[in-house]
Amino acid sequence: MTRTADRAFAAGVTALALLVPLTLAGIAALVLIDSWPSIQRFGFAYLTTSIWDPVHVIFGAAAYVYGTVVTTIVAVLLAAPIAVGAAIFLSEFAPPRIRGILAYLIELLAYIPSIVYGLWAIFVMVPVMRATVEPALQNTLGRVPVIGQLFSGPIVGLDLLSGGVVLAIMILPILTAVSREVILAVPPTQREAMIGLGATRWEAVRHAVLPYARPGIIGGVVLGVARAFGETMAVTMVVGNSSRDITGSLFVPGYTLASAIANQFVEADSEIYFSAIVEVAVVLLLVAIVVNGIARVLIRRSIADRPAGAVV
């Protein structure tokens, strides 16, 4: 009787739990099946051409990949210094009494839904970008040879740069949280030894804490990359969604992988068009798995594998 009940319970729990790997397998299988016609027809050229022409049935997602990579790079370049700086401040320098509340406030940024960021970006951020930030960039950095190319062209506000900036705000909390956790996991003896040798607190952080925490911080940045890559709504609302050319300027309206799905999924009216759109999801799926995997390995190495209080 007891044994039967035990078995039934174990079977129930197992069945429910196995839904999780089953769902993952289902996701992979369904998107692969649906994208198969496109994969077969366009092969590797899908990733290297930027012609996306439903009328002539030629689909290449290079421009989407480009838009995603550019917005992600902008986001990480802007967010990483701020996030790591805030993480160092919150774990090492902030008055202990307000540390918790400051960290909580930054964490709250993660609770604001993507769609609200999008709304804010369209009506508040983009007008500022268009009227102030982008003209200023064009008049200063835009005149510098080579990198001036990044800030060339007519200013519309709805462009790759705006997409990157809103992404930067959105990945700020996760970057800060991971960096802070990693820095807090550095054994106190690291700091104490350095301060005992006569270092100031910043010197101790710079030379004894940060090198120790580096893999984890990089892991946090990679995790931010993973978030930025797949983020859909806010970027879709400000990135422009029109030009499909690769020009090298941040001031052109672009497309990202995720925004291409959001915008065109319902429009896709032929089987091959639909299949090409689903292949965008395959690309996102693969990148998400690889990037998250790398991030987790780096962060774990920094936190979990070192027993608390370990010296090296």
Place this chain on the structure above:
Amino acid sequence: MATAIVAMATVPERHRVTARRRLTERVVVSLLGLATVLGIVLLFLILAHVVINGLPALDLAFFTQRPKPFGEDGGGVEPAILGTLELAAASGLLAIPIGIAAAIFVVEYRSGRFAAPVRFAAELIAGLPSIVIGVFVWALLVRGWVGHYAGIAGAVALAVIMVPIVARTVEEVLKLVPHSLREAALALGAPKWKVILRVVVPTARAGIATAAILAIARSAGETAPLLLTALGNDFFSTDLLRPIDALPLRIYRYALSPYEDWHTKAWGASLVLVTVIGLLSLALRLAVRRGAR
């Protein structure tokens, strides 16, 4: 320690805290503080815009009326509010038991062959862009079993997003339940299922509630998967087998419209959404604090 000594050796000729070093310290710490302040200023800036722009939209009609047709002022977003509540309830009912079961499976049956794959799969799903989950549920339900856009498809999409959050959080909580409790119950002759349901789960009750709130707070604002599943609906409908409206969908539609009145309503809907999520996150913080005490 060794790292510290090596590092110290690379700092040339700095045995005394000179004025210059003190200045560097001050400048750097100020910059770090500035970075922190910048993050917090952004939070308040966004919240201030949502409150200032959203408050004028909040009248009785906003909560009790259906949206007006294109270009007409007035009306409200009642279907979206009810839809979001309904989607949260339905996805919670689906995701919370599965998430808890997955956590129990991973912690209490960890010797099993499938414990590691379940955990790994949950981690991978947690890292997937939500739009990919939308594409999956579209293919499975909208094109497949249901045959058209439907609220239930939206609930399933949200549930897929919630399960890893619940599983992960509950797993941490179950691990905190002392082994001695399990052993004591087993020693008294209780079968394993009773130990889990009567001893382990009740002990972890607060943590499990936290996990549920967290998952709902995280999924309530999801938009991308709903675009491909629940679709949105101008009419009042609580039928999960038909397209259903939700606040994020309503915000998206109104934000991209050319009407001033709809923009205000988008801000109002954002204010409602952010307030609900804010309250959930506050409840979460209080619950975690009480648990820690």
